[in-house]
Amino acid sequence: MKIKKEVTIYDLAKELNYSPSTISRALNNHKSISKKTIKLIKEAAEEMGYRPNNLAAGLRNNKSNTIGVLISRINRPFMASLISGIEETARKAGYNVLISQSNDKYENEISNCNTLYDSRITGLIVSLSMETVEMEHFQKFVDKGIPIVFVDRVPDNFNSYKVVIDNYTAGYSATKHLIEQGCKRIAHFAGAQHRNVYRERKKGYLDALREHGLPIEDNLMVNFKTLSFEEGNKATKKLLKSANPPDGIFSANDTAAVSAIMCAKKMGVEVPEQLAVIGFNDDPIASIVQPSLSTVSHPASKMGAISAKRILDHSINTYDTGVSEVTVLGTEIIARDSSLKRTKVLESE
Amino acid sequence: MKIKKEVTIYDLAKELNYSPSTISRALNNHKSISKKTIKLIKEAAEEMGYRPNNLAAGLRNNKSNTIGVLISRINRPFMASLISGIEETARKAGYNVLISQSNDKYENEISNCNTLYDSRITGLIVSLSMETVEMEHFQKFVDKGIPIVFVDRVPDNFNSYKVVIDNYTAGYSATKHLIEQGCKRIAHFAGAQHRNVYRERKKGYLDALREHGLPIEDNLMVNFKTLSFEEGNKATKKLLKSANPPDGIFSANDTAAVSAIMCAKKMGVEVPEQLAVIGFNDDPIASIVQPSLSTVSHPASKMGAISAKRILDHSINTYDTGVSEVTVLGTEIIARDSSLKRTKVLESE
DNA sequence: TTAATTTACGCAATCGATTCCGTTAACTAT
DNA sequence: ATAGTTAACGGAATCGATTGCGTAAATTAA
Numbered sequence: 001m002k003i004k005k006e007v008t009i010y011d012l013a014k015e016l017n018y019s020p021s022t023i024s025r026a027l028n029n030h031k032s033i034s035k036k037t038i039k040l041i042k043e044a045a046e047e048m049g050y051r052p053n054n055l056a057a058g059l060r061n062n063k064s065n066t067i068g069v070l071i072s073r074i075n076r077p078f079m080a081s082l083i084s085g086i087e088e089t090a091r092k093a094g095y096n097v098l099i100s101q102s103n104d105k106y107e108n109e110i111s112n113c114n115t116l117y118d119s120r121i122t123g124l125i126v127s128l129s130m131e132t133v134e135m136e137h138f139q140k141f142v143d144k145g146i147p148i149v150f151v152d153r154v155p156d157n158f159n160s161y162k163v164v165i166d167n168y169t170a171g172y173s174a175t176k177h178l179i180e181q182g183c184k185r186i187a188h189f190a191g192a193q194h195r196n197v198y199r200e201r202k203k204g205y206l207d208a209l210r211e212h213g214l215p216i217e218d219n220l221m222v223n224f225k226t227l228s229f230e231e232g233n234k235a236t237k238k239l240l241k242s243a244n245p246p247d248g249i250f251s252a253n254d255t256a257a258v259s260a261i262m263c264a265k266k267m268g269v270e271v272p273e274q275l276a277v278i279g280f281n282d283d284p285i286a287s288i289v290q291p292s293l294s295t296v297s298h299p300a301s302k303m304g305a306i307s308a309k310r311i312l313d314h315s316i317n318t319y320d321t322g323v324s325e326v327t328v329l330g331t332e333i334i335a336r337d338s339s340l341k342r343t344k345v346l347e348s349e
Numbered sequence: 350m351k352i353k354k355e356v357t358i359y360d361l362a363k364e365l366n367y368s369p370s371t372i373s374r375a376l377n378n379h380k381s382i383s384k385k386t387i388k389l390i391k392e393a394a395e396e397m398g399y400r401p402n403n404l405a406a407g408l409r410n411n412k413s414n415t416i417g418v419l420i421s422r423i424n425r426p427f428m429a430s431l432i433s434g435i436e437e438t439a440r441k442a443g444y445n446v447l448i449s450q451s452n453d454k455y456e457n458e459i460s461n462c463n464t465l466y467d468s469r470i471t472g473l474i475v476s477l478s479m480e481t482v483e484m485e486h487f488q489k490f491v492d493k494g495i496p497i498v499f500v501d502r503v504p505d506n507f508n509s510y511k512v513v514i515d516n517y518t519a520g521y522s523a524t525k526h527l528i529e530q531g532c533k534r535i536a537h538f539a540g541a542q543h544r545n546v547y548r549e550r551k552k553g554y555l556d557a558l559r560e561h562g563l564p565i566e567d568n569l570m571v572n573f574k575t576l577s578f579e580e581g582n583k584a585t586k587k588l589l590k591s592a593n594p595p596d597g598i599f600s601a602n603d604t605a606a607v608s609a610i611m612c613a614k615k616m617g618v619e620v621p622e623q624l625a626v627i628g629f630n631d632d633p634i635a636s637i638v639q640p641s642l643s644t645v646s647h648p649a650s651k652m653g654a655i656s657a658k659r660i661l662d663h664s665i666n667t668y669d670t671g672v673s674e675v676t677v678l679g680t681e682i683i684a685r686d687s688s689l690k691r692t693k694v695l696e697s698e
Numbered sequence: 699t700t701a702a703t704t705t706a707c708g709c710a711a712t713c714g715a716t717t718c719c720g721t722t723a724a725c726t727a728t
Numbered sequence: 729a730t731a732g733t734t735a736a737c738g739g740a741a742t743c744g745a746t747t748g749c750g751t752a753a754a755t756t757a758a
Contacts, residue, residue: 004492004493006411006493006744008743008744008745009744009745009746010744010745018707018708019707019708019709020708020744020745020746021707021708021709021710021745021746021747022706022707022708023745024744024745024746024747025707025746025747027745028746032705032706032707033705033706033707034705034706034707037706037707049489051463051466051467051489052467052744052745053408053467053469053743053744053745054467054468054469054745055404055407055408055411055413055468055469055743055744055745056408056713056743056744056745056746057744057745057746058404058713058745059402059404059405059408059712059713059714059715059743059744059745060712060713060744060745060746060747061713061745061746062355062404062713062714064404066447066468073433074423074429074430074432074433074436075426075429075430075432075433075650076429077424077426079429080423080424080425080428080429081423081424083423083424083448084422084423084424084450087423087448087449087450088450091449091461091464094464096447096449096464096465096468097447097448097449098415098445098446098447099432099436099446099448100436100440100445100446101433101436101437112440114400115440115443115445116445117400118400118401118402118403119403119404119415119445120402120403120404140398140400143352143353144352144353144355145352258637262637283633284632284633284634285633285634285637288607288611288634288637288638289637289638289639290638290639301424355714357713357714357715358714358715358716359714359715367737367738368737368738368739369714369715369716369738370715370716370717370737370738370739370740371736371737371738372715373714373715373716373717374716374717374737376715377716381735381736381737382735382736382737383735383736383737386736386737401714401715402713402714402715403715404713404714404715405713405714405715405716405743406714406715406716407715407743408713408714408715408716408742408743408744408745409714409715409716409717409742409743410715410716410743411743411744
């Protein structure tokens with residue numbers, strides 16, 4: 001098949017009897033080009049079907065107007081919303097978004113990091129993989145003055161921009177919510193403890209118990225690997241069959257929380273009467289399960305938007321190695337049926 | 350802060366006393382460079398921290414090893430899985446993935462199209478926006494020999510690669526499934542009829558009714574705009590309050606189907622006994638709602654993988670304008686509790 | 699009226715990798 | 729031993745946009 005030739009600024013220059021410099025400047029609204037000329041050139045460009053070559057511009061400027069995103073998995077409600085927020089903000093500013101998923105593997109994270117670097121991204125937004133501990137693969141970005149924004153699953157030992165929620169307070173509030181509902185023995189489904197988000201949530205849980213004089217028992221705290229449905233199911237069954245079962249569960253995510261509800265129901269344990277449950281994330285399934293799941297809501301899309309803005313606003317001058325600029329967003333306890341022990345809630349509508 | 354200088358093939362050339370040509374060829378395993386030299390150069394490159402500049406290579410080759418993705422919204426389970434499949438396949442082949450969402454607006458689709466074009470993507474994967482009718486904004490890709498793969502929401506009037514599921518058969522089977530369960534008056538929640546996916550599902554529904562001698566009634570077919578939860582709620586209420594309510598609903602997506610289940614329960618209509626429901630997509634909520642939602646499952650991630658492969662395998666020589674290469678994938682009826690009228694299903698496990 | 703600006707543009711180098719042509723030296727065949 | 733190959737590499741143009749520097753003409757200031 002026949003391939004149409006690309007129209008370049010040189011073609012425009014020849015056609016309009018201007019130099020390529022003038023064409024370039026006109027298209028970028030440079031002030032030293034007269035209004036008339038700009039109008040003329042832009043109209044001709046439009047008519048001739050000119051389209052800028054981002055690769056050429058990027059090469060010259062050594063950046064690509066592209067934001068790189070490095071996350072664990074796309075098909076999780078939180079991540080999808082995060083990306084959605086990033087994409088919207090980036091595109092409004094004329095930026096592209098490159099995505100890559102690590103599938104929670106350290107190795108993939110490194111390799112994706114390199115690929116993104118090779119593409120001369122303007123900035124990088126990262127949510128760490130489950131496995132990641134070492135952080136050297138991010139150093140080259142710092143060395144080059146390329147901003148990195150860590151979101152949600154952030155490192156402890158690396159100075160950079162960070163956008164997080166207040167996991168400690170969220171964990172504290174969720175637990176306190178259960179206590180206020182009358183729970184006396186509250187279990188916790190904890191995520192991998194080397195990831196600060198899960199560690200903070202657990203801290204909040206522990207402090208809430210302490211401050212309210214409730215027992216802290218090792219066998220009420222289950223350390224999950226992935227907080228999957230299956231893991232949740234197994235853990236719930238074990239807890240409920242134990243000699244002294246809990247009357248409340250604070251799960252570090254909704255998936256495991258939902259599995260707890262379903263498992264309890266199957267075992268004839270009433271939720272919330274005998275077992276109150278609160279999750280984390282406010283995934284779509286939370287409002288669908290019955291009884292509907294109380295949870296902690298994230299402003300996921302907003303976190304994405306803020307992260308993107310961090311990159312866009314980043315000026316090389318204000319970037320000082322050794323300083324972390326952390327944005328902490330608030331969360332909200334969504335009290336649904338799965339935790340409301342005292343009052344029977346009327347169905348809305 | 351101090352910015353580290355980039356290491357280029359020229360730096361390597363100077364350091365190793367080779368020409369840039371040789372460095373370039375060595376890094377690409379060109380056959381006319383000796384094994385020894387290749388090894389030497391690669392090791393030096395590694396040690397000096399050389400990283401290729403994709404922009405420069407892209408400019409020279411006039412392509413960027415990047416696949417562009419243009420969809421309506423990322424934060425939908427189907428779309429997220431689709432992208433996930435694309436990303437995995439692309440990355441394995443050393444390609445990057447650029448994403449952009451139209452939010453179902455025609456205008457955004459055009460503008461995103463242009464931005465992706467300007468980035469010299471190797472190929473484009475598209476799921477059309479709800480609004481899109483005209484297709485000229487894709488023409489420039491065809492003119493340039495850049496392959497386009499339409500996925501799921503594909504056009505009727507544009508020749509290109511297409512990856513779809515057999516919506517007609519799926520619609521037919523879903524309806525037939527309800528009929529086999531004893532339904533006599535089956536309603537249909539239909540999506541926007543100018544999008545072929547929804548049109549096909551409806552066709553399948555109609556043919557199934559016809560072939561089984563069931564009544565086709567206009568007031569049993571609801572045309573939705575977005576198949577949202579709210580729309581589904583409203584439609585269900587209206588249907589169930591009508592003089593002659595349906596005993597089955599085939600919804601073109603799960604969201605509306607779930608809303609139907611919840612609405613029915615609230616109104617005291619038993620599911621599936623009085624109202625059987627089957628949805629479409631097999632979203633996570635489908636297995637969480639109670640009774641669990643029967644549905645039609647998509648191989649979303651696989652569709653993404655196939656689409657990406659189409660781009661990767663595309664050779665300019667084999668691309669013939671005027672021909673559509675369509676890949677049709679099968680679907681599967683997932684029979685859960687919401688549609689099983691006859692037999693009471695034992696809870697698994 | 700003349701010097702000092704300002705306006706509006708052109709020249710040419712530059713970004714980094716690729717690749718079409720060579721070229722030299724070593725090697726093989728007859 | 730000489731022509732013919734092959735192996736291994738170098739020179740330099742090229743991709744398209746950007747930009748520091750330079751300049752001629754037009755305008756303003758004194």
